[in-house]
Amino acid sequence: MTEMPKNPEVDERIVKELQSIVGEKNATAAKHVRYAYSYDMSFVLPKMPDYVVMAETVEQIQNIMKFANKEKIPVVPFTAGTNIGGLCIPERGGILLDLKRMNKIIKIDAESHYAVVEPGVSHGQLAEALFEHKLRFGWPVGPPSASVSSCAINHGIGGLNARYGLNSQEITSMEVVLPTGELVRVGSCAIVEDAWHSTLPLPKLDGLFKGWLGSTGIVTKLGIAVHPIPPVLKVFTVSCNNVQDMYSYMNNLANYEICDDLTAVSWWLAQVPIPYPYREKPEDAPEWFSFANTNSFTEKEKEAREEIWQMVVDEEVKKGTSLKVTEYPEEALKARTQLPSQIVGSTKNYCKMAGAGISWPGTFTPANKWSPVYTEWKRILIEHKLSPSVRMSMYRGVHYGMLRAMIPFNKQIPEENENARHAIVECLKVDLDNGGIPYKPPVDFGHEINKRAHPGYIELLKRVKMMLDPNDIMNPGKLAI
């Protein structure tokens, strides 16, 4: 790992002040504590915070923010640190605000189908609680210990993308502490204290806090829509020899909106683990596999979905594509359908072979660009001796979706870290130039986004940021503006 940059001297006065807010045991400048927050699994180089604070109440967060704002100390919010964009690695030191102890599920309204959670609530925790009501949420292929709230507010995806949309589209209300310490609410809970069911028809102010990478405020309560669990699971699996054929199938099937998740993965991503360094796919193996998860309430409903799916398969075969109905590798399928999952969540799927590092060009890209982008990505990644372990997922009701390459690397070796970073940034440029936009972007990506951005967009971004965070203390530097 690259040598840790030296941090400025710790100011004991600041430690004391923070301790007076959260208690002596919950604020520290101890180096060993700070060190453990200095890196994540991504290629982002390690940087230490100057202080680490654990908050347990909204009032504590408000007081921390008021103090930090007065002193102009950066604050980096942290829940589980499981993102792969270096989002919680401090760019300018400051206070690392660990929210994992704010882990209460405040409410599950099984009748109105929403839940209210604190930022430290994990997917595993919520999955257990919702299951008691036979309810579910869009569980991502992340660790079960990852935060529901952080995933949703950063436009994370889940296993119900194709049915209900992104997890950020499931947000129904928010309570937020602003960088200046004031407490605000958006959505129905702003009007009626205990009503967390909808952000509409009010102005969608939740947009001030979604996709901002924790740079506009700290979400202290989040309302999310939750859904019944249809008991009949049917997973349709096919393979294709090339990306264009797979795109054709997914595009066709997506028209009918019968899937909870419509995803395809390249041969390299279907391996558990992803090969590292790159190795050639066996000649007789298809290059793409798809799983289309469907959940039905009755057998008849399932049969109707099957009928549609079979029609699509027949049409694709008639077109002369390479599509075949096939078995999906067992462990990989389990990892994708039994969510939250320890297989993908623990990165066994991703980096067991490489060691310690994983990053991605993770993007939202028009589906008709998947094929040309993948072709370029494959070239770039193989040149860097990295597997083109790519996933494509169609979002709800559109021919547009997630295109990403999960790239494992050996983080112990700085050259390998840099090789991955270089390849991934190159891939990202290709995607951006094809109309894709990265989500949960590391700063390297932010620069590439902003280079291409309309000047009015950057100006608006700056104005909104300035309005909410006049001293630029919230996770500064992450937006690369």
Next chain:
Amino acid sequence: MDWNIPSLKDLEHYFWRCTACGTCRSAYDYGPPPTARPICPAGTEFGFEGYYSSKGKAAYARGIMDGTLDLDDPEFLEAIYKCTVCAGCQNQCQVDYKPHIPEIIEAIRREAVEKGAGPLQSQQNLVKSMKNYNNPYQGPRRVRNEWTRPFKKAKKPIKNINKSPASVLFYVGCTGAFNQTARAVPTATAEIFQKLDIDFGILGENEVCCGSTAMRLGDAAEFKRVATANLETFKKLHEERGVSTIVTSCAGCYRAIKKDYTLSSDFDRMMAGIEVIHTVDFLHRLVKEGKLTFEKELPWTVTYHDPCHTGRHLNKFQVDREGTELWEGAYVDIDESECLYDKPREILQAIPGIKFKEMDRIRANSYCCGGGGGVMTGFGDWAAKNAGIRITEAMETGAEKVVTTCPFCHYNLNEGAKRTGSRMTVHDLTELINAVLPEKTP
């Protein structure tokens, strides 16, 4: 005798396999129904990432190796001992780091001890006591035999194996011998053996600590000293006294002899012809052979606490060290067959009158009592607080008694019950067996 105890540097490849994904923080099972439970006592108590599970320990190891973290820093030193080394996190990990996690935590401590920084001041007496008395409890050697006095008084003396041969050595362990509460464990074990006419003996005052505590604290030199002495004793007893089985009712001793002693290059030679077995396993065999049957009834509602050292610490990991099958250092598979999960439960449920209830966190995901890894000595208050969490979990089952098979857990869970003001009582499985086993007919 050569010992192959790895340094932190030797293990560097493995702690660099940690991806910092944080899966190790909670015991999650897809189910259905899904369950997610806290599994790390240190993380639960202290909260900061470094304290949490194996993710945090990988950070510490990396920080030591890259020179950022200094073991002379008293706060950091304390932090490396704020871990019960329970291996709960290890059970969650899925990557190549997994097989080596407790070893890496202990290698960090060994680094501290070698540097002259560790263990903690509060643990120093324990180490001194090992050197002076061959036990960690500062107990004069003669006190080792105190628990046997009632046997003598009842004219049922326990054989001293140095004086009379026996096929079974009952290796009592320091906790059972010196800790007043835990003396119930060897007492019940010996009574059962006598009732069953087992030809057994003890080492008495000559028993030497197994070295588990020293190993857990990172004092490799002290561990090697006592372990070497024990291996020599065992060999001698086999050759001169006919010992073919060593039974221990202490989970810590069992783990040490069964696992840590294999780090000796001479283990196979020294232990040839000797089987090491935990009391539970030993008695379970007798149950299966029909030699141990329960006649009396015990109308108790009980739950069972799996000790870490008779459970997941006995996992065997298949690692492709040379990379011949997968890649260098690949974690291939896990073998749980030596973990004592089913046997104590089967015995419990075979006792007439017992109503058995399971806690939420059991078997490989058992929540540590909080006493291991030197925590009971170093941080007694936290150890008892954590035990209180486990006692509360036991209470929630509706059970009135918690049963375990480790004198360490036995003692610490008792402390937890006291601290929480619970009426829950803690018992070793041998106490229950002894209670329903009729006296030997003359």
